[in-house]
Amino acid sequence: MDEASFRLALSMRCGIVAVTTLNAIVAQGYASMRDFREMTEEEIEFFVKAVNKLPQAAPGLPRPHIAYAAIKKLKAMRNWAVERQRLGIEIDHAAFTDEECQRILARMDEEAFFAVNKPVTPPLPEKFTSFGMKWREFSESLKGHLNTVRGCMNIPLAYLLRDVEVPTAEMMAADAVADMFSTTDERLMALVRLEGVEYQQDNRRLWDLLCPLIRGTAAWEYVKMCERNSDGRRAFRILQLRGEGEAAVDARRTKAEATLAKAQYTGRSKRFTLQSYINLLQGAFNDLEECGDPYGDRKKVDTFVKGLVADRFSVVRATIMGDPLKRGDFQLAYGYVETMENLRTTTEGHGDAFDRNVSSVGVDATAGKGNGKGKYGSSYVPPAEWAKMSPEDRKKLQTTRDKKKAKKGRTKGGKGAELKRKLSELAAETARELADDADDDSDDGKKSGGKKTAAKGGTTSGGPHDQFGRHVQAIAKFASKVATELEGSKKK
Numbered sequence: 314m315d316e317a318s319f320r321l322a323l324s325m326r327c328g329i330v331a332v333t334t335l336n337a338i339v340a341q342g343y344a345s346m347r348d349f350r351e352m353t354e355e356e357i358e359f360f361v362k363a364v365n366k367l368p369q370a371a372p373g374l375p376r377p378h379i380a381y382a383a384i385k386k387l388k389a390m391r392n393w394a395v396e397r398q399r400l401g402i403e404i405d406h407a408a409f410t411d412e413e414c415q416r417i418l419a420r421m422d423e424e425a426f427f428a429v430n431k432p433v434t435p436p437l438p439e440k441f442t443s444f445g446m447k448w449r450e451f452s453e454s455l456k457g458h459l460n461t462v463r464g465c466m467n468i469p470l471a472y473l474l475r476d477v478e479v480p481t482a483e484m485m486a487a488d489a490v491a492d493m494f495s496t497t498d499e500r501l502m503a504l505v506r507l508e509g510v511e512y513q514q515d516n517r518r519l520w521d522l523l524c525p526l527i528r529g530t531a532a533w534e535y536v537k538m539c540e541r542n543s544d545g546r547r548a549f550r551i552l553q554l555r556g557e558g559e560a561a562v563d564a565r566r567t568k569a570e571a572t573l574a575k576a577q578y579t580g581r582s583k584r585f586t587l588q589s590y591i592n593l594l595q596g597a598f599n600d601l602e603e604c605g606d607p608y609g610d611r612k613k614v615d616t617f618v619k620g621l622v623a624d625r626f627s628v629v630r631a632t633i634m635g636d637p638l639k640r641g642d643f644q645l646a647y648g649y650v651e652t653m654e655n656l657r658t659t660t661e662g663h664g665d666a667f668d669r670n671v672s673s674v675g676v677d678a679t680a681g682k683g684n685g686k687g688k689y690g691s692s693y694v695p696p697a698e699w700a701k702m703s704p705e706d707r708k709k710l711q712t713t714r715d716k717k718k719a720k721k722g723r724t725k726g727g728k729g730a731e732l733k734r735k736l737s738e739l740a741a742e743t744a745r746e747l748a749d750d751a752d753d754d755s756d757d758g759k760k761s762g763g764k765k766t767a768a769k770g771g772t773t774s775g776g777p778h779d780q781f782g783r784h785v786q787a788i789a790k791f792a793s794k795v796a797t798e799l800e801g802s803k804k805k
Contacts, residue, residue, distance in 0.1 A: 316344045318406035326414050327386040329379060337364050337377035346404050349387070350394035357387050389417040399466060400485070401506045420497050424467050434461045437522065441530045448556030449565075455523070455549075464515035472502035473519050473546045480504045507546070519545025527552070562604050569600040573616050580623035587654055590620065591647050598643075613643040621650070629653055 316339065323329045323338065341364065343349055352360065361379045369376050379387075393413060397404050438454035441447075459471040477484075484493065484504060494500035506512065520543040527533050527548075535555060536548040576597070578590035594617055598608055608616070618630050629650055633639045639646045702710075 319345050322346070322390065322406045322409050326409055326411065327390060328383045331375065331378065333370055333374050334364070334377045334379060336370065337367050338379075346390060346394040346406060346409070349391045350398060350404075352391060354388045354391065357391060358384060361387070385418070385421075386414065389414050389421065392421060393417045396501075399501075399505045399509070399511070402485075423497060427463065427467070432461050434458060438526060440525075441527045441532050443531065444556045448552070451526075452549075452553065452556065455526075458522075459519070464518065465511035466501070466505060466515070468498055468501045468505070470515055470519060472505060473507075473515060474549055475503065477503070478507060516545050517543040520548060521545075523548055565600055566604040566606060569597040569604070572597040576616075577620045577622050580625065587651065591617075591651075594620070610643045611641050614640055614646045617643065617646060625657070626650070 320335050320339075323335060329335060329338070341360070343360075349357070361384055364377050364379055367377045390409060393409055394404050396417070435454070435457045437458050438451045441451055456471055456474060459474065460469045462470045464470045464472075480503060494503065520539065523545050524540070527536060532552055532555075535551050539545075539548040539551070572593065576590065576593055578585070578587060580587075594613070598613060601607055614633065618633055621630055633646050633649065639649055
């Protein structure tokens with residue numbers, strides 16, 4: 314590196330053009346960027362003040378002067394030289410282009426932001442217990458912590474855990490850098506040399522964090538030799554090899570496959586929800602992918618549908634398996650099931666008190682005759698029995714039922730009794746619609762071989778999909794009416 318190229322860099326990139334000022338800088342012993350690299354940013358500010366206080370070099374010559382605007386660019390030049398050293402790249406004055414200067418200035422702004430806006434640091438993992446699945450949890454927790462803790466080079470300490478010891482030529486190439494790394498942090502974490510004073514300090518800090526988590530455990534025997542040099546990176550790499558070696562991968566793969574083979578959702582457990590079932594499958598899918606044996610979407614969907622053993626999923630399973638889009642997209646498939654479950658919950662779950670009212674709604678087969686307590690009394694009439702009744706009997710019985718409900722409401726009085734009566738009537742109406750649909754599907758299916766004639770012409774399928782859709786519509790209408798009644802009750 315010659316002095317002339319350094320003077321040119323000061324002039325072209327830092328805006329220091331006066332010969333007397335350039336001479337003064339060199340006279341102070343700073344004739345290259347390597348010299349500037351040895352200063353801190355604070356020392357550069359003191360240096361500028363010292364140069365600006367220098368007297369005239371000779372009568373008639375202007376005093377040396379470094380403008381305030383040049384200070385930040387001098388710091389950028391210094392930081393650029395430091396970065397080259399950390400990456401193991403030779404300092405070339407000509408390589409400090411305007412683009413490189415602007416890139417370093419942007420990095421300096423980032424570091425200033427990091428200093429003020431520090432993220433919440435995730436806690437360190439619990440003390441190490443065992444390898445296998447526990448190792449994965451331990452290592453991921455450690456990486457999460459180190460990703461938010463910055464070391465001597467102002468980059469996350471997680472760089473110490475990287476797989477590549479020495480960056481390849483392709484990684485170091487300037488044209489590859491822009492394509493390979495999305496952030497400056499990511500680039501520096503991948504490319505900085507794992508050597509030097511700053512690295513040694515960061516490595517010792519990693520050991521200080523790691524040591525209390527493994528001392529006295531089964532892992533200590535593997536890494537205790539690293540204590541002499543406080544070699545945190547070596548210790549982690551040894552543990553990683555033990556926890557992620559071929560034997561560990563095989564065990565992880567076997568466990569994931571066993572999980573998928575026996576995973577089921579019955580709907581009978583309040584703790585093991587549909588979301589719990591999906592999360593269980595997704596975790597096993599992720600494990601297999603990391604082990605190099607990923608499931609395709611179609612196989613994921615087949616596994617997912619196979620485990621939906623609850624009776625209420627019969628139509629849903631048929632819908633997914635008959636739809637090429639849902640069959641080939643795991644997220645779309647489980648999203649559809651979640652939607653149908655949410656609809657079911659919304660339309661059926663109205664609280665215990667309301668459930669009791671709904672359960673008491675029914676049709677008395679001999680209502681109006683004698684004491685009004687007929688075959689079914691006040692219990693719910695099964696759809697099959699309702700379907701056997703003639704329309705005239707249905708209407709007559711429902712009229713009698715409505716009168717009884719109205720009378721009961723008047724007797725008890727109050728808004729609460731009236732609201733219960735209306736809700737019960739709505740529930741009864743919905744039950745009749747569902748039963749009528751089932752009866753119509755049965756009769757039309759026998760007559761038309763599975764095709765149902767629409768009211769205004771044409772045909773609609775009389776299969777389970779259509780029946781399910783009409784049921785959903787009836788339930789949704791019921792929920793809307795219930796909401797209206799509840800809102801009206803509040804206003805009163």
